[in-house]
Each structure stands twice: as C-alpha cells, then as structure tokens.
Amino acid sequence: MSSKPIDIVTMRLGREMLAIAASDLHEILEPVPVTRMPNSGDFVFGLINVRGAVVPLADLRVVFGMPAEAATNDTRMVVLDVPLETGPVTVAILADKVLDVSSLDPATVEPVPPVGSRWPAEAVRGIGHRDGGFVILPDLPAIFRTHCARSAELRKDIHR
C-alpha cells in the first residue's frame, strides 16, 4: 500500500465500521426491490436493477459471521467495482448505514491480529485507525474470489 492518503467511504455493518476505497465506488442507492436468486446461498443472494444493468447483491454479514438484521431507514445498497483477475465485476453490497467520505493514512493501517480476531483474516486487508475507532478494510477481491471458487466447486459436486 502506498503512503499517500486514500479516500474511503465508511459504512456501518452490524456493530462494525467498514471502509471501501472511494475510487471503487459507483453509487449509493436507497434500497430497491431485490430479486432472490434461488439456490445461490446467503452471501450473493439476489439481483437488483441499477439503472438498466442487472447487478448482483451481496451481504457481507455472511462473510463476517454477523447475524442477519432487518432493513431500516438507514439501510443502503452500495454499488462498487471489485477488481478480479478476469476483469472488474460490479456488485452491490448491503450497508446498515453509510456515514461519510474521508481520507485514511495507509500508514495507520495494521494487519489483522492472527489471534483473537473476530474476523476471518483472509477477508480483511487491514484495520485502520480513525477518529479514535477502528475501521475494517475488507479485502473484497479475495472475498469474491473465494465465493467464485467455492461455487464452482459446489457446481462440480452437483454435476457428479
């Protein structure tokens, strides 16, 4: 990670604060109708219409092992690009609340402590310090890559 401050969007998910690079962000939507994707599991569970494009909707709570929660007035769908090896993929993720755009000094980002962490290490790039609190920097490419690999595996099993 370079030493230049990066712009981040902070959002709340359950009791955690997540930070997403603002450069990956497309737009933030008020909740729109979701079409359930049968047999797709809880993580990438549905599809939404983002101005004419069909975009998969994911719930990061599943990855972080947080309990499901009902939507509130603050719930948002955050549309962003995830760079994968095969090219960027547009996805929407659920956020309980989107707070603000601010800048984060990469020097303050620490790796996830290997022991006693609440979060799966492979899903987190690091923990940043901000306003006396912590923000989790999720490793979205890794999260979605794992998802794809697991699904392909699953499919193979079904095929057999």
Next chain:
Amino acid sequence: MTDEAGQIFLQEAAELVASLERDLLELETTPETSDLVNAAFRSLHTLKGSGAMFGFAAMSAFLHEFETAFDRIRQGEVALSPAIVAVALRACDRILPMIATPEAEAEAARSVLDALAQAMPGGGAHVAQRTEAAPPLATASRLRFRLPPDVLRLGHDPQMLLDELRELGPARVQAITAKIPTLETLDPTDCLMAWEVSFDTPVPRGAIEDVFLFHGDDLELELDPAEKADPPLAAASTAAQPATTGPKTQPAAGGETMRVATERLDELMDRVGELVIVEARLQALASSRKDPALLAVAEDIERLAAGLRSATMSMRMVPIASVTGRFRRLVRDLSATLGKPIRFEVTGEDTELDKTMIELIADPLVHLLRNAADHGLETAETRRAAGKPESGTIRLAATYSGAEVLITLTDDGRGLDLGRIRARAVTNGLIAPEAQLSERELYALIFEPGFSTAAAVTEVSGRGVGMDVVRRSIEQLRGQIEISSEPGHGTTVTLRLPLTLAIIDGLLVEVGGERYTIPLAAVEECVELPADQAHPGTGTAFLNIRGALVPFLRLRSLFGVTAPPLLHPKVVVVQAAGNRIGLVVDRIVANTQTVIKQLSPLQAHLRGFSGATILGDGRVALVLDVGQIVALGREAEDLHRRESAA
C-alpha cells in the same frame, strides 16, 4: 493507405482465400469444371493485384506464379492434376501469413513454389519458356478502350488502368473526348472519355487483357495488332474477353450489400434492447392508467419495437455455411494426415445463427471434427474387416428446433467404449469404482476436465484441449452439448444453441410471489395442474396430456420457495433436448419481450438460469434456461431412482 482501407483489404483477402480454398476443394473432386478454374484464377488475380496495391510485394510475386499456372490451365495448355490442386491449397495457407509476416514466410513460400514447379508439366522451366515464346504469338501495339459510363460511381479509377498499362511498356496515352456533350447536358459522374494507348514496342495481348480483367461486358476494347501478329488469333482473344471476365463484375458492382463493423451492429442491438425495456415499462404504465389514447400509443410503440428488434436481429444472422468451408478443408487435411479416407457431408448449411455465436462455435466444432476423424473413425483396414465401407463418413447437420439451432456431428466409426470410459473415470478419480451410473451419465464424463480416452496422444487430437473446454465454450453460449453412441456404429455429438444471445419472447410466470421468464419458443402449452397432483407427495409425477405421459417438475421445490402455495397451480409444458416436461408454476402472468442480460461472473455457476431481464416495473426477473432445468430434473430423477434401488 489508411488503416481502414488496410483493414478492408485484410478482410477481403481472407474472404478471397476462403473462396479460393472452396473452389480448389471442389476442383479436387471435379477437375473438369472450367467455371471453377476461372473462379480460382480470378481470386488469385485479385489477391495478387490488391496485394501489390497495398504494398505486399512478396505475396504478390508469390501468387503471380500460381496465377500464371492457372492461366495456363484455363487456356487448356495444361491439364489440372491433383498435385496442382494440392500445392495450390498449400499456397492458400501461406497467403494470410505472408501478409502478416512476409519475412518469416519467405522460406515456406519458396518451398511451395518449388512444389508448384514440380507439379506443373514441364517443370518450372516451362514458365520461363512460355514468356519468351508468348510475345510473338499475340501482341498489340495500340489499343483503344472506353469504360461503361457508370464506372466512376462504382469506384473504379481509370487512372489506375492507365498506370497499369504504362507498366507494360513505354506508351503514349491520348484521350478521346468525342462523346463528351456540352456543359448543360453533362453529368459529371458519368465517365464519357475514351483513351487510346500506343505502345512503343508491342506488348503481349494477355497482359493487356489482364489489366481489363474486371471490366467485363460493357467494356469497349479494341486492339490494333502489331504488324507481325496473327489476325485470326487476335480476333479469338478479344472475343474470349467478355466470357472470362463477365461473372466478376457482379461483386465489383457491389451496390446490393455493404460492410458494417460488428461493433456498430452490437451497439444497435444494445439500443434496441434498451428500447424494448422502456417499451415494456410504457406498456405497464398504459395498462395501469387505462387511458385509451395512451394504450393506443403504447400498442404502436410495441409494434414498432418488435419490428425493429427482428430487423436488427436478422442483420446479425449469418448462415452456418460461413464456417463449414473451413471444415471441408480441415477434414480433407485430416484424411491425408491420418491416412483414412473420409467422406464429409454437410446438410442445413443455410441455417442461420447470430454472427457472434457462429464465431464462437467454430473452434469447438473443429475440436469435435478432429476427435471424430482421429478417435471416432477406424482405419480403412479395420473398417473393411468389420464389413463397413472403407471410407468413413462424418456428417454435420444443422436444423432449427424451436428457439434453438441443433447441430449434430455424426461419425460412423467405432463408437464409444463405455467400459473404457468407466475405467478411465475411475483411474482419474472422477467416480468411485462401485458407482452406479446410467449410460447417459457415463457419456457425460467425457466432458469432465482432465478426461481423455485416447490411448495415445496423436498429432491430430489429444493435444491437451479436452472435451471439457468444448463443453464450457458451448455452455457459455447458453447452449448444451450431448453425446450418444452405438458401439461399432458411430458417435453423435449434439449441440443445442439458442438462436441469439440478445432478445427473446418470454412467458412471464409467478412462483412463490417471485417472477420468472420462460423463453416462449420452448413453451408448448399451458394446462391446469389436476387437483390430485396439487400437493407434492410420493408417487410418480406425471401428467396425462391427451394420452401422453409428461413428467413435471415443481419450480417451487426446485427454487426452494417456502411461501404457502396458491390454489390452482398451472403447468407450463416446455420442450427441451427432445423431451417434454411440465414446469409447475403458481400463476401465468403475461407474454413479454425479454432483453436477456448476462448474469455476473459471481453467479455464472448457478444452473437453471440463462440470464436476467428487467421487467416493466423495473424489477429484475430471472430467465429460465429450460435445457438446464430439464437436465436438473433428470439428475434429480436419476438420483431418486438410484436411492430407491439402493
């Protein structure tokens, strides 16, 4: 020369090479056809000429030798032999590489030319002899020509003709302006000039005629023979002129078709797609407002959008024939390499598919053809021993079947050995040794990654690209691939492909409050689910439709719906992969035009859906892939049967 012109040249060169190849292959079986010889000669001549124009001197010089050879065949000086066709086919293969990398190809080109010299009677020396001997036989020292008046509009440039004539030898050119009218009646786009060209030394008639090769019937050309020339021969050769060049004027005229970049068609298709979505929203709005005026407008727009859609789609459709030419050549070469006589039959070449689709199925089909020729067909001796004709037959057939195109590739070879497939699958860990599999499941194993039954890796197939790649390519096109076989009698591979990737007519249905689209072309009929079948229970799930037993699948259970079922469920009877199957839904909503949006790579693994679409109210609905749904149902059935047997 601009890049665009260069691109067009490359494209034309590729087409000419393809047509040359086709003619040569046909000549191989019917060497007496003079039309084909003429056509081959013209392709060679055009390639040589436009190659030289675009600065591909090496290729042009290379083709010159072949052009000369075919000219002699055309004149009846030399009989066409299989050896000449074979070497000409080799030359065909070199043309495009020579355009791409002239230096790298120099060696290969030389060896092809050597082979040509050997194939021609009298050897290479003859060519030189002839050019020495030819001039005194037929020369001209002066010519007059007048081009048809519309020649400028067709994009010809008389200046180029004059330049070409000057290349034949020092010449003086004089314009004949007698036919040019006064200014007020002059149409500046007509070419009314004629020219007289006097050569200082007599030049061969053949060379002059070549310059005018593509100006056929309407050309007025007069040749004044050189003093020593033989008059009767001169007359014969001018008379022959229109006959040999006539057919070619058609493509040169070219007013009937135009080239459009594929991206522009794609863009048009995208726009039409968006229009169709907005049109659906207008429909929804109009029917909710119940305003007759608005409804009328919505109806008109619907009609226009449907027309625009089918017109746009038809623009993208190309016949399968556009790739089968390549396959003919491939099979011919495979036959030679493998030393197996092979007959290749193609039917349904006029079946049309989306252009993108055609491009993407070409490679998988090549792979299947190689497999059929290499593994499928036996050697001539084995076949004779088995009491079969020595020539193996590979048949490629394309037909429409509902919203799908069916492409079958059949060989009459040895067929698949189920025992060996099983053994290989066990060795490779694909199945457990004690696994009970149906015939269909065993055949399907061939498409698993890392599976190859060929005992030996041969030059032709088994080079690491397996049938799994073929399956993946076909599935990416929302197609299906199936294989069946009869030991000793051959193997059939069937590809089922959707007609297009973009827009379909759909039947919108509701399952557990969720809406799904079923491609209308797959739908046969809709019926009520009989009350005694309404609740999922034990026993066979069959419907009796006018005496025929049709199995059915409950989409509610397939999609894991938990909401309580509605009364009076409906059954949509669909046809896929040759099977009829009923899909039980809660409600049938409407017919819709559906723009299929590809699913994200994150969901590509999910079976049963070919894509998603946006409905009139802005919601997303999934589009069912009927073929996959049927396959899922069959797998569930197989599993069920195996479990109840165990």
